[in-house]
Amino acid sequence: MGGLLSRLNEEKKVDRVSTSSSAEASSTTREISSFERLKEKVQNKIIDDMPAAIMAEADMERKKAMLRDKIISVAAEEGPKMNIYLSQRDTENMTAILLDDMVGFGPIQPLLDEEDISEVMVNGPFQIYYEKKGKLTLSDIKFKDNDHVMRIIERIVAPIGRRIDESVPYVDARLPDGSRVNAIIPPLALNGPTITIRKFKKEALGVQDLVRFGTLTQEMATFIEACIKIRLNIVVSGGTGSGKTTTLNILSSFIPTDERIITCEDAAELQLRQPHVVRLETRPANIEGKGAVPMRDLISNTLRMRPDRIIVGECRGGEALDMLQAMNTGHDGSLTTAHANTPRDTLARLETMVLMSGMDLPVRAIREQVSSAVDLVIQQSRLKDGSRKITYLTEIQGMEGDTIVTQDIFRFEQTGMDDSGKILGRLKPTGIRPKFASKFAEYNITLPANTFTDTAKGW
Numbered sequence: 001m002g003g004l005l006s007r008l009n010e011e012k013k014v015d016r017v018s019t020s021s022s023a024e025a026s027s028t029t030r031e032i033s034s035f036e037r038l039k040e041k042v043q044n045k046i047i048d049d050m051p052a053a054i055m056a057e058a059d060m061e062r063k064k065a066m067l068r069d070k071i072i073s074v075a076a077e078e079g080p081k082m083n084i085y086l087s088q089r090d091t092e093n094m095t096a097i098l099l100d101d102m103v104g105f106g107p108i109q110p111l112l113d114e115e116d117i118s119e120v121m122v123n124g125p126f127q128i129y130y131e132k133k134g135k136l137t138l139s140d141i142k143f144k145d146n147d148h149v150m151r152i153i154e155r156i157v158a159p160i161g162r163r164i165d166e167s168v169p170y171v172d173a174r175l176p177d178g179s180r181v182n183a184i185i186p187p188l189a190l191n192g193p194t195i196t197i198r199k200f201k202k203e204a205l206g207v208q209d210l211v212r213f214g215t216l217t218q219e220m221a222t223f224i225e226a227c228i229k230i231r232l233n234i235v236v237s238g239g240t241g242s243g244k245t246t247t248l249n250i251l252s253s254f255i256p257t258d259e260r261i262i263t264c265e266d267a268a269e270l271q272l273r274q275p276h277v278v279r280l281e282t283r284p285a286n287i288e289g290k291g292a293v294p295m296r297d298l299i300s301n302t303l304r305m306r307p308d309r310i311i312v313g314e315c316r317g318g319e320a321l322d323m324l325q326a327m328n329t330g331h332d333g334s335l336t337t338a339h340a341n342t343p344r345d346t347l348a349r350l351e352t353m354v355l356m357s358g359m360d361l362p363v364r365a366i367r368e369q370v371s372s373a374v375d376l377v378i379q380q381s382r383l384k385d386g387s388r389k390i391t392y393l394t395e396i397q398g399m400e401g402d403t404i405v406t407q408d409i410f411r412f413e414q415t416g417m418d419d420s421g422k423i424l425g426r427l428k429p430t431g432i433r434p435k436f437a438s439k440f441a442e443y444n445i446t447l448p449a450n451t452f453t454d455t456a457k458g459w
Contacts, residue, residue, distance in 0.1 A: 124192030134386020149193040228254035231333035237346040238380035243388040265313035295319040312336040318357030327373035343394035
């Protein structure tokens with residue numbers, strides 16, 4: 001983490017000096033204790049006597065500046081009373097830590113501020129991991145105890161009207177910047193309160209970023225853009241952490257700006273840039289167990305809102321039936337994501353989710369719904385080296401007997417692994433033109449001549 005986490009280490013070691021004698025080690029221990037005691041005293045005094053002006057300040061940056069001045073003032077006042085004298089550097093460290101704890105998200109705030117970190121995982125108060133460039137790393141950051149973690153969870157969920165307690169011991173939420181949060185607490189979480197934060201970049205990625213990362217090729221990007229413009233119904237599938245939502249965001253950027261888009265999500269995280277977007281979010285039950293608005297109700301209501309496009313953040317259950325029905329009743333060009341490891345698994349997963357709706361439908365009828373509704377499956381995978389790639393673009397061609405017929409248009413072919421553990425391979429077309437290719441001419445779209453021929457370069 002470099003210099004970013006140094007101030008957190010300062011909380012544990014005020015003076016990072018090498019000690020060669022037991023006397024010097026004892027001195028360092030006393031300094032650590034003094035730093036902690038003063039920090040706790042300053043925090044408690046400010047909480048107990050928070051100035052009304054600071055509490056009322058709505059602008060977060062100004063609030064932080066006011067609180068910073070207050071922390072420095074109280075530390076200067078209380079330190080001599082406790083016979084504790086901090087250097088300017090130590091005072092700055094204390095101020096940064098207290099600001100994170102009082103108006104930020106506590107010890108994990110530096111991880112959230114680090115641009116290259118994509119995920120933060122709090123496994124109880126004493127074990128915090130982060131993902132950086134596809135690799136998991138155990139940080140040296142720690143919370144004080146379970147109550148400290150719980151305070152941060154409450155700070156996350158309270159502003160968006162969610163709650164978490166023993167009766168509802170897990171929750172999905174989001175941070176102000178759109179990052180996705182899941183929290184689960186004891187008695188379900190045996191390690192202590194657990195937080196998983198999937199960070200979103202402040203600047204939304206574009207398709208050229210994915211090409212640069214090697215997630216897909218330029219030929220695939222051009223093809224997918226054309227598929228969005230001819231209003232194909234697309235499912236982005238993949239495992240947890242494979243980058244489905246990021247890809248869905250980028251796909252949505254291809255939607256023309258003159259269309260009305262309605263999004264339905266459990267926790268709003270899509271970052272659409274078009275001017276005409278209506279964002280809907282599910283609502284959990286209140287403390288009395290009433291008032292819940294599930295995804296199925298959102299999608300049903302969406303159909304009465306004159307959408308040009310419907311985007312469902314993720315199909316997890318019975319709402320898949322409503323999504324398929326919407327796709328089959330004139331709402332073409334719809335997009336959604338699903339958890340599955342292959343395109344064929346995606347179709348089986350959709351069947352299972354339709355059955356979860358409670359409708360007693362024969363399997364053949366469900367498969368007909370799926371085959372007529374879904375045009376294209378974009379399979380995204382997280383490979384062993386941590387890279388995220390689109391591994392299949394698969395067309396749904398219809399039914400033959402009781403079986404849904406699929407055809408791969410593009411697929412990833414692994415050729416090996418280099419000395420550093422990076423997977424080698426290439427995304428290549430299969431040489432087969434999709435059946436829906438005739439639609440491109442209807443929309444006056446001309447694809448490059450080599451789109452479906454094997455000319456892709458190895459990585």
